[in-house]
Amino acid sequence: MKPKTKTSLLIVVNSLLFLTFAVQAGTGMLMGSGLAGEISWNLHGKLGFALVLLVVAHIVLNFSWIKAQIFKSSAKK
Numbered sequence: 001m002k003p004k005t006k007t008s009l010l011i012v013v014n015s016l017l018f019l020t021f022a023v024q025a026g027t028g029m030l031m032g033s034g035l036a037g038e039i040s041w042n043l044h045g046k047l048g049f050a051l052v053l054l055v056v057a058h059i060v061l062n063f064s065w066i067k068a069q070i071f072k073s074s075a076k077k
Contacts, residue, residue: 010061017054020047 001009027044031037036044059066 002003013054020051023047
């Protein structure tokens with residue numbers, strides 16, 4: 001994958017991760033306080049699934065960096 005394309009994808013994925021996490025936290029707080037309606041419950045469930053998919057995409061896009069960090073630290077031991 002071209003670096004510019006990968007960077008553009010990471011910007012989109014990371015932005016969506018942030019927004020999804022923020023909404024998850026908000027709906028979770030509403031549910032915890034007892035103020036959540038049906039929409040909050042549905043949104044929380046659907047965005048939870050989206051959050052997992054975005055985390056997987058984030059890991060896939062950053063896998064070369066993750067791999068480099070793991071092998072760099074194990075080589076120093």
